[in-house]
C-alpha cells in the first residue's frame with residue numbers, strides 16, 4: 223500500500239495526511255476548494271516546523287513529508303491510484319453517504335474505504351457501496367500527528383482480512399489501534415461526549431464559569447486540558463453532531479445536547495477553528511500558545 227487518499231483538509235484531514243506522508247506514503251489530499259487545501263497545507267507546514275524546532279524531525283524529513291503530499295479538488299482524480307481512502311470530511315451523514323457513493327464508483331476494486339467519522343454508523347456508510355466488506359472506521363484522535371490511539375470500527379460486514387490490514391497499517395504509522403464494534407459514538411465519544419456536554423450544562427446552569435470548570439477538571443482529575451477547552455479544540459459543531467447521532471441512535475435523553483451548545487453553533491462560535499468558542503482565539507498568538515502545549 224503506497225497511495226493513500228485523504229478526503230477533507232480540515233482539523234483531522236490535514237493531520238491524517240501529515241501522519242501518512244511522514245511515514246513515507248504518497249498522499250492525495252482532497253477538499254472542495256483551493257483555499258481549504260491551502261489552509262490544510264499551511265497547518266501541516268506549521269506543525270512540521272514546530273516538530274523541527276523541538277528536534278523531533280530533521281529538515282530533510284520535513285521536506286520529504288511535504289513532497290509526499292499532492293492536493294486535488296476533484297475526488298475522481300484524487301483517488302485514481304489509491305489503495306486506501308480515509309474520509310475526514312464534515313460530520314454530516316448525507317454528505318458522507320454521498321462521498322462514499324462517489325468513492326465506490328471512482329476507486330479501483332479492492333481499494334479499502336475508511337471513514338474517520340466520530341459517530342456515524344460504519345454499517346450505514348458501507349451500505350451505499352458495493353463493497354461493504356472493504357469499508358471500515360479509522361477514527362484518529364486530535365491532534366493526529368501526536369495522539370497514539372486509532373479506534374478501528376468494524377462495520378457489520380467488514381471482513382476479518384480488511385480489519386487485520388488496517389490494524390497492522392495503523393501500527394506502521396506508529397499508532398496503537400483498538401478494535402471496537404459499530405454502535406453510536408463507538409467507545410471514545412460514547413464516554414467523552416456526555417462529559418463535555420455535562421460541562422457545558424454546568425456552565426449553562428450558572429454553577430461556575432468557564433475557567434473555573436476547566437480548572438476543577440484539570441487540577442482535580444489530572445486531565446491535561448479542561449473539558450470546555452477540549453470541546454473548543456474538537457469543534458463545537460463536531461461535538462453537537464456527535465451528540466445528535468447518539469441521541470437519535472439510542473433514543474436516550476441523556477445524550478441530548480445542551481441548549482447552550484446548540485446556540486453557540488448556530489451563532490458560528492465553533493471553537494479554535496472559527497476563532498471563538500468558550501475561549502477567544504482571535505489573536506493568533508493565543509491559539510498558537512495553547513496549541514504548543516500539545517504539539
Ligand SMILES: NC(=O)c1ccc[n+]([C@@H]2O[C@H](COP(=O)([O-])OP(=O)(O)OC[C@H]3O[C@@H](n4cnc5c(N)ncnc54)[C@H](O)[C@@H]3O)[C@@H](O)[C@H]2O)c1
Nearest residue numbers: 230231232233234253254258310311312313339340364456
Ligand atoms: N475535530 C476532532 O477533534 C475530530 C476527532 C476525531 C474525528 N473527527 C471526525 O473527523 C471528520 C472531520 O472533522 P474535522 O474536525 O476535521 O472537520 P473540519 O470542519 O475541520 O474539516 C472538514 C473538511 O471537510 C471538507 N469537506 C466538506 N465536504 C467535502 C467534500 N464533499 N469533499 C471533500 N472535502 C469536503 C471541508 O471543506 C473541510 O475542510 C468528521 O467526521 C469528524 O467527526 C473529528
